[in-house]
Amino acid sequence: MTKVKSLADLKKMKETLQTKIDIREKGDASESLVQIKVAMATCGIASGAKAVMEFLMEELDKRGIQAVVTQTGCMGYCYAEPTIEVKLPGKEPVIFGYVDNKKADDIIEKYIKNGELVDGIIPTNFESIDNK
Amino acid sequence: MKDLSLHILDIVQNSVVAQATIISIGIVVDKKNDYLGITIADNGNGMSPALLQRVMDPFTTTRTTRKVGLGLPLLKQNAERTGGSMDIKSVEGRGTDLMVVLKPSHIDCLPMGDMAGVVAMLICSYPNINFKFSHRVGANEFAISTPELKEALDGLPLNSPSVYPLIKELVSSNLDELQIGELG
Known part of the structure; x- marks a missing residue:
């Protein structure tokens, strides 16, 4: 890969990328994409959330899985950081705790590709206790 | 936190939550005077004088999750354990300025860490926020901002997956050069 050192280099690299991305974006709306949120508050970052987010972004792209990886705040599961929330198209979101790169790899291979659940799920129904 | 770049990633989340649209991150390294300065300035909601007084208290948070x-x-x-200091100024409705000073020669000073990754991650994760990043080592400076990158990418969204590694490489190769310039 050529080195990107200036904005001009970036522009050049972009030309080669554009065609690849065009096909992707026309093919699907964001609803049909896998959506992943990485908890990135003090607790998450201190436990290694940045490395996990980097891993997810790189690996999903490499493995050709169309996904959106975003950051979110603390979900209140500081004891289980790094935590990530994975929402497969048409399914309820699932939160995984204690995610390192190995676990993230498992989640991609088992849950995202095959819908098979992986250890470390944090049970939640996204409702506050008051509403019950 | 294991390094300073992670601290920066963490503190910038405060600016994001405060609905800032412009966030400036500045790093100044001056080896001769044993000085490392980090500034993070935003135009977010700011803090009331009452909140500003309590903000260093670990039991103060605006979150409801913890x-x-x-x-x-x-x-x-x-x-402070390197002999440095931290100072916050904030005006409600205007924004917040954070200034951190460290002594890089002190044995307890954390390493900088993967600053390029942090800058790229912030820029790509929050495409609607205008980030300005500058890193000065001695007389040399590297600066990059969201609008410049958007222009170079010409319509290709910052949050598309293949953009992150490119921006990270752009920043890291320039930061490496600053280090080399300092040695030579």
């Missing part, structure tokens, strides 16, 4: 807020106290601790 009762502690350690981001600022941890950074302050890491700055």
Whole structure:
């Protein structure tokens, strides 16, 4: 890969990328994409959330899985950081705790590709206790 | 936190939550005077004088998901144990300025860490926020901002997956050059 050192280099690299991305974006709306949120508050970052987010972004792209990886705040599961929330198209979101790169790899291979659940799920129904 | 770049990633989340649209991150390294300065300035909601007074208290947070807020106290601790300091100025409705000074020669000074990754991650994760990043080592400076990158990418969204590694490489190769310039 050529080195990107200036904005001009970036522009050049972009030309080669554009065609690849065009096909992707026309093919699907964001609803049909896998959506992943990485908890990135003090607790998450201190436990290694940045490395996990980097891993997810790189690996999903490499493995050709169309996904959106975003950051979110603390979900209140500081004891289980790094935590990530994975929402497969048409399914309820699932939160995984204690995610390192190995676990993230498992989640991609088992849950995202095959819908098979992986250890470390944090049970939640996204409702506050008051509403019950 | 294991390094300073992670602290920066953490503190900038405060600016994001405060609905900032412009966030400036500045790093100044001056080896001769044993000085490392980090500034983070935003135009977000700012803080009331009452909140500003309590903000260094680890039991102060605006979150409702938990009762502690350690981001600022941890950074302050890491700055002070090198003989440095941390200072916050904030005006409600205008924004917040954070200034951290560290002594890089001190044995307890954390390493910088993967600053390029942090800058790229912030820029790509929050495409609607205008980030300005500058890193000065001695007389040499590298600066990059969201609008410049958007222009170079010409319509290709910042949050598309293949953009992150490119921006990270752009920043890291320039930061490496700053280091080499300093040695030579």
